[in-house]
Amino acid sequence: MAFGDHCGEMSRWITAQCCENMVEMVDNPVDNLCCGAGGGAWAGPYAKERIDFGKWKADQIKATGAEMVVAACHNCRDQIKKSLTKEFDLGIETKYVWELVSDSLVIKPWTKTEITKARKKRNAQFVRDGVDLEEL
Amino acid sequence: MEVLDLDKRPKSKLELDPKWANICYTCGTCVSACPATGLVPGWNPRTALRAIALGLEQEVIDSKWPWVCTLCGRCQFKCPQGAELLKTFRKCRTVRDRDKVPGSLHKGTMMNIEKGNNLGIPRDDMLHLLASLGAEMEEDDEHASCPGFYVPVDQEDANIIVTMNSKEPFAEPDDMKFLWRIFHAAKESWTVSSTNWEGVNWGLFSGDDESMKIQVERVLENARRLKVKTILYPE
CATH class of the missing domain: 1.10.1060.10 (Alpha-helical ferredoxin)
Known part of the structure; x- marks a missing residue:
């Protein structure tokens, strides 16, 4: 598992709790390069430049040898998952850090009382907002 | 020269x-x-x-x-x-010049100012989508199902208010469930706003400081209106 961001220790710690073998992308966070889709580039028209920029990130990801890369940002995740993986044949799975947590959960089912209480609140909300559950 | x-x-x-x-x-x-x-x-x-x-x-x-x-x-x-x-x-x-901002950044920013999110998703469509995804979460068997789950909208005094990324309701609605499943497991008290829920601030990227500020003010205003102390901004 490799963590692809420069967004901080908390995400790193969370990732480590979910994976037995987390590896760092690089030794120094300042060398953990931008994915190439930052600053709005994912929504921009300069696809060739975005991909060429992303080659640096693709090389860093490849060098980790990891099976999964975790991103804490929508742009990084989309760039790696939808573009770099294909362009540079990365053969890697990409997840949001909160997706990794979600996938790692073993959820204890709520009690009947909790469920009844939640549904009552939900139904009141639907009435207030004019949402008809039968129509969904 | x-x-x-x-x-x-x-x-x-x-x-x-x-x-x-x-x-x-x-x-x-x-x-x-x-x-x-x-x-x-x-x-x-x-x-x-x-x-x-x-x-x-x-x-x-x-x-x-x-x-x-x-x-x-x-x-x-x-x-x-x-x-x-x-x-x-x-x-x-x-x-x-704003008409020379490349791509959809300026268009999305203006859409956000006008409609409350970058892609112009109407309020009623969003409320129905959230209700429908919530119902799926109760039955979802690919992951653990979450009976009792729904998306709390405009709920006052929640612990956390969460912004949303318009790309998700628009194109990848199931991706919203990752965060929701965590809230469900943690029995977190949380809510989203029915309006101005956009978390993606394209004014930041397009260099439009005025629109960027309006967007931030809206996120703060939602939290104040619903008396929520913590804003979760998963961008």
Whole structure:
């Protein structure tokens, strides 16, 4: 598992709790390069430049040898998952850090009382907002 | 080649202090640090900053350099002279005419100002989508099902208010369930706003400070209106 961001220790710690073998992308966070889709580039028209920029990130990801890369940002995740993986044949799975947590959960089912209480609140909300559950 | 008279530089739109011409040593550390070096012929952090310092800022503003640059800030971090390269390149975006902002950034920003999210998703469509996804969560068997789950909308006094990324309701609605499953497991008290719920601030990227501020104010206003103390901004 490799963590692809420069967004901080908390995400790193969370990732480590979910994976037995987390590896760092690089030794120094300042060398953990931008994915190439930052600053709005994912929504921009300069696809060739975005991909060429992303080659640096693709090389860093490849060098980790990891099976999964975790991103804490929508742009990084989309760039790696939808573009770099294909362009540079990365053969890697990409997840949001909160997706990794979600996938790692073993959820204890709520009690009947909790469920009844939640549904009552939900139904009141639907009435207030004019949402008809039968129509969904 | 025309000689540049530095005393006759046009007034800077970027409001760059003229002493910056001396601050930059032209060492090129920024060029080595920048993954975008080589992507736009003629431009890199050093040539762009030098051009601006020498009064040729319009050439930089008109080039695609400030938009191929992802504003990662590595140039500025590495600069031994403390030149504010990141800030300067973003300012180049700010001073470009709005109808020349590349791609959908400006369009999305204006849509957000007008409709409350970058993609113009109407309130009722959003409320029905959230209700419908909530119902799926109760039955979802691919992951653990979450009986009792629903998306609390405009719920006062919740612990957390969460912004949403319009790309998800628009194109990848199931991806919203990752976060929701965590809230369900933690029995968190949380809510979303029925209006102005957009978390993606494209004014930041398009260089539009005024719209950026409006968006931030809306996120704060939602939290104040619903008396929620913590804003979760998963962007």
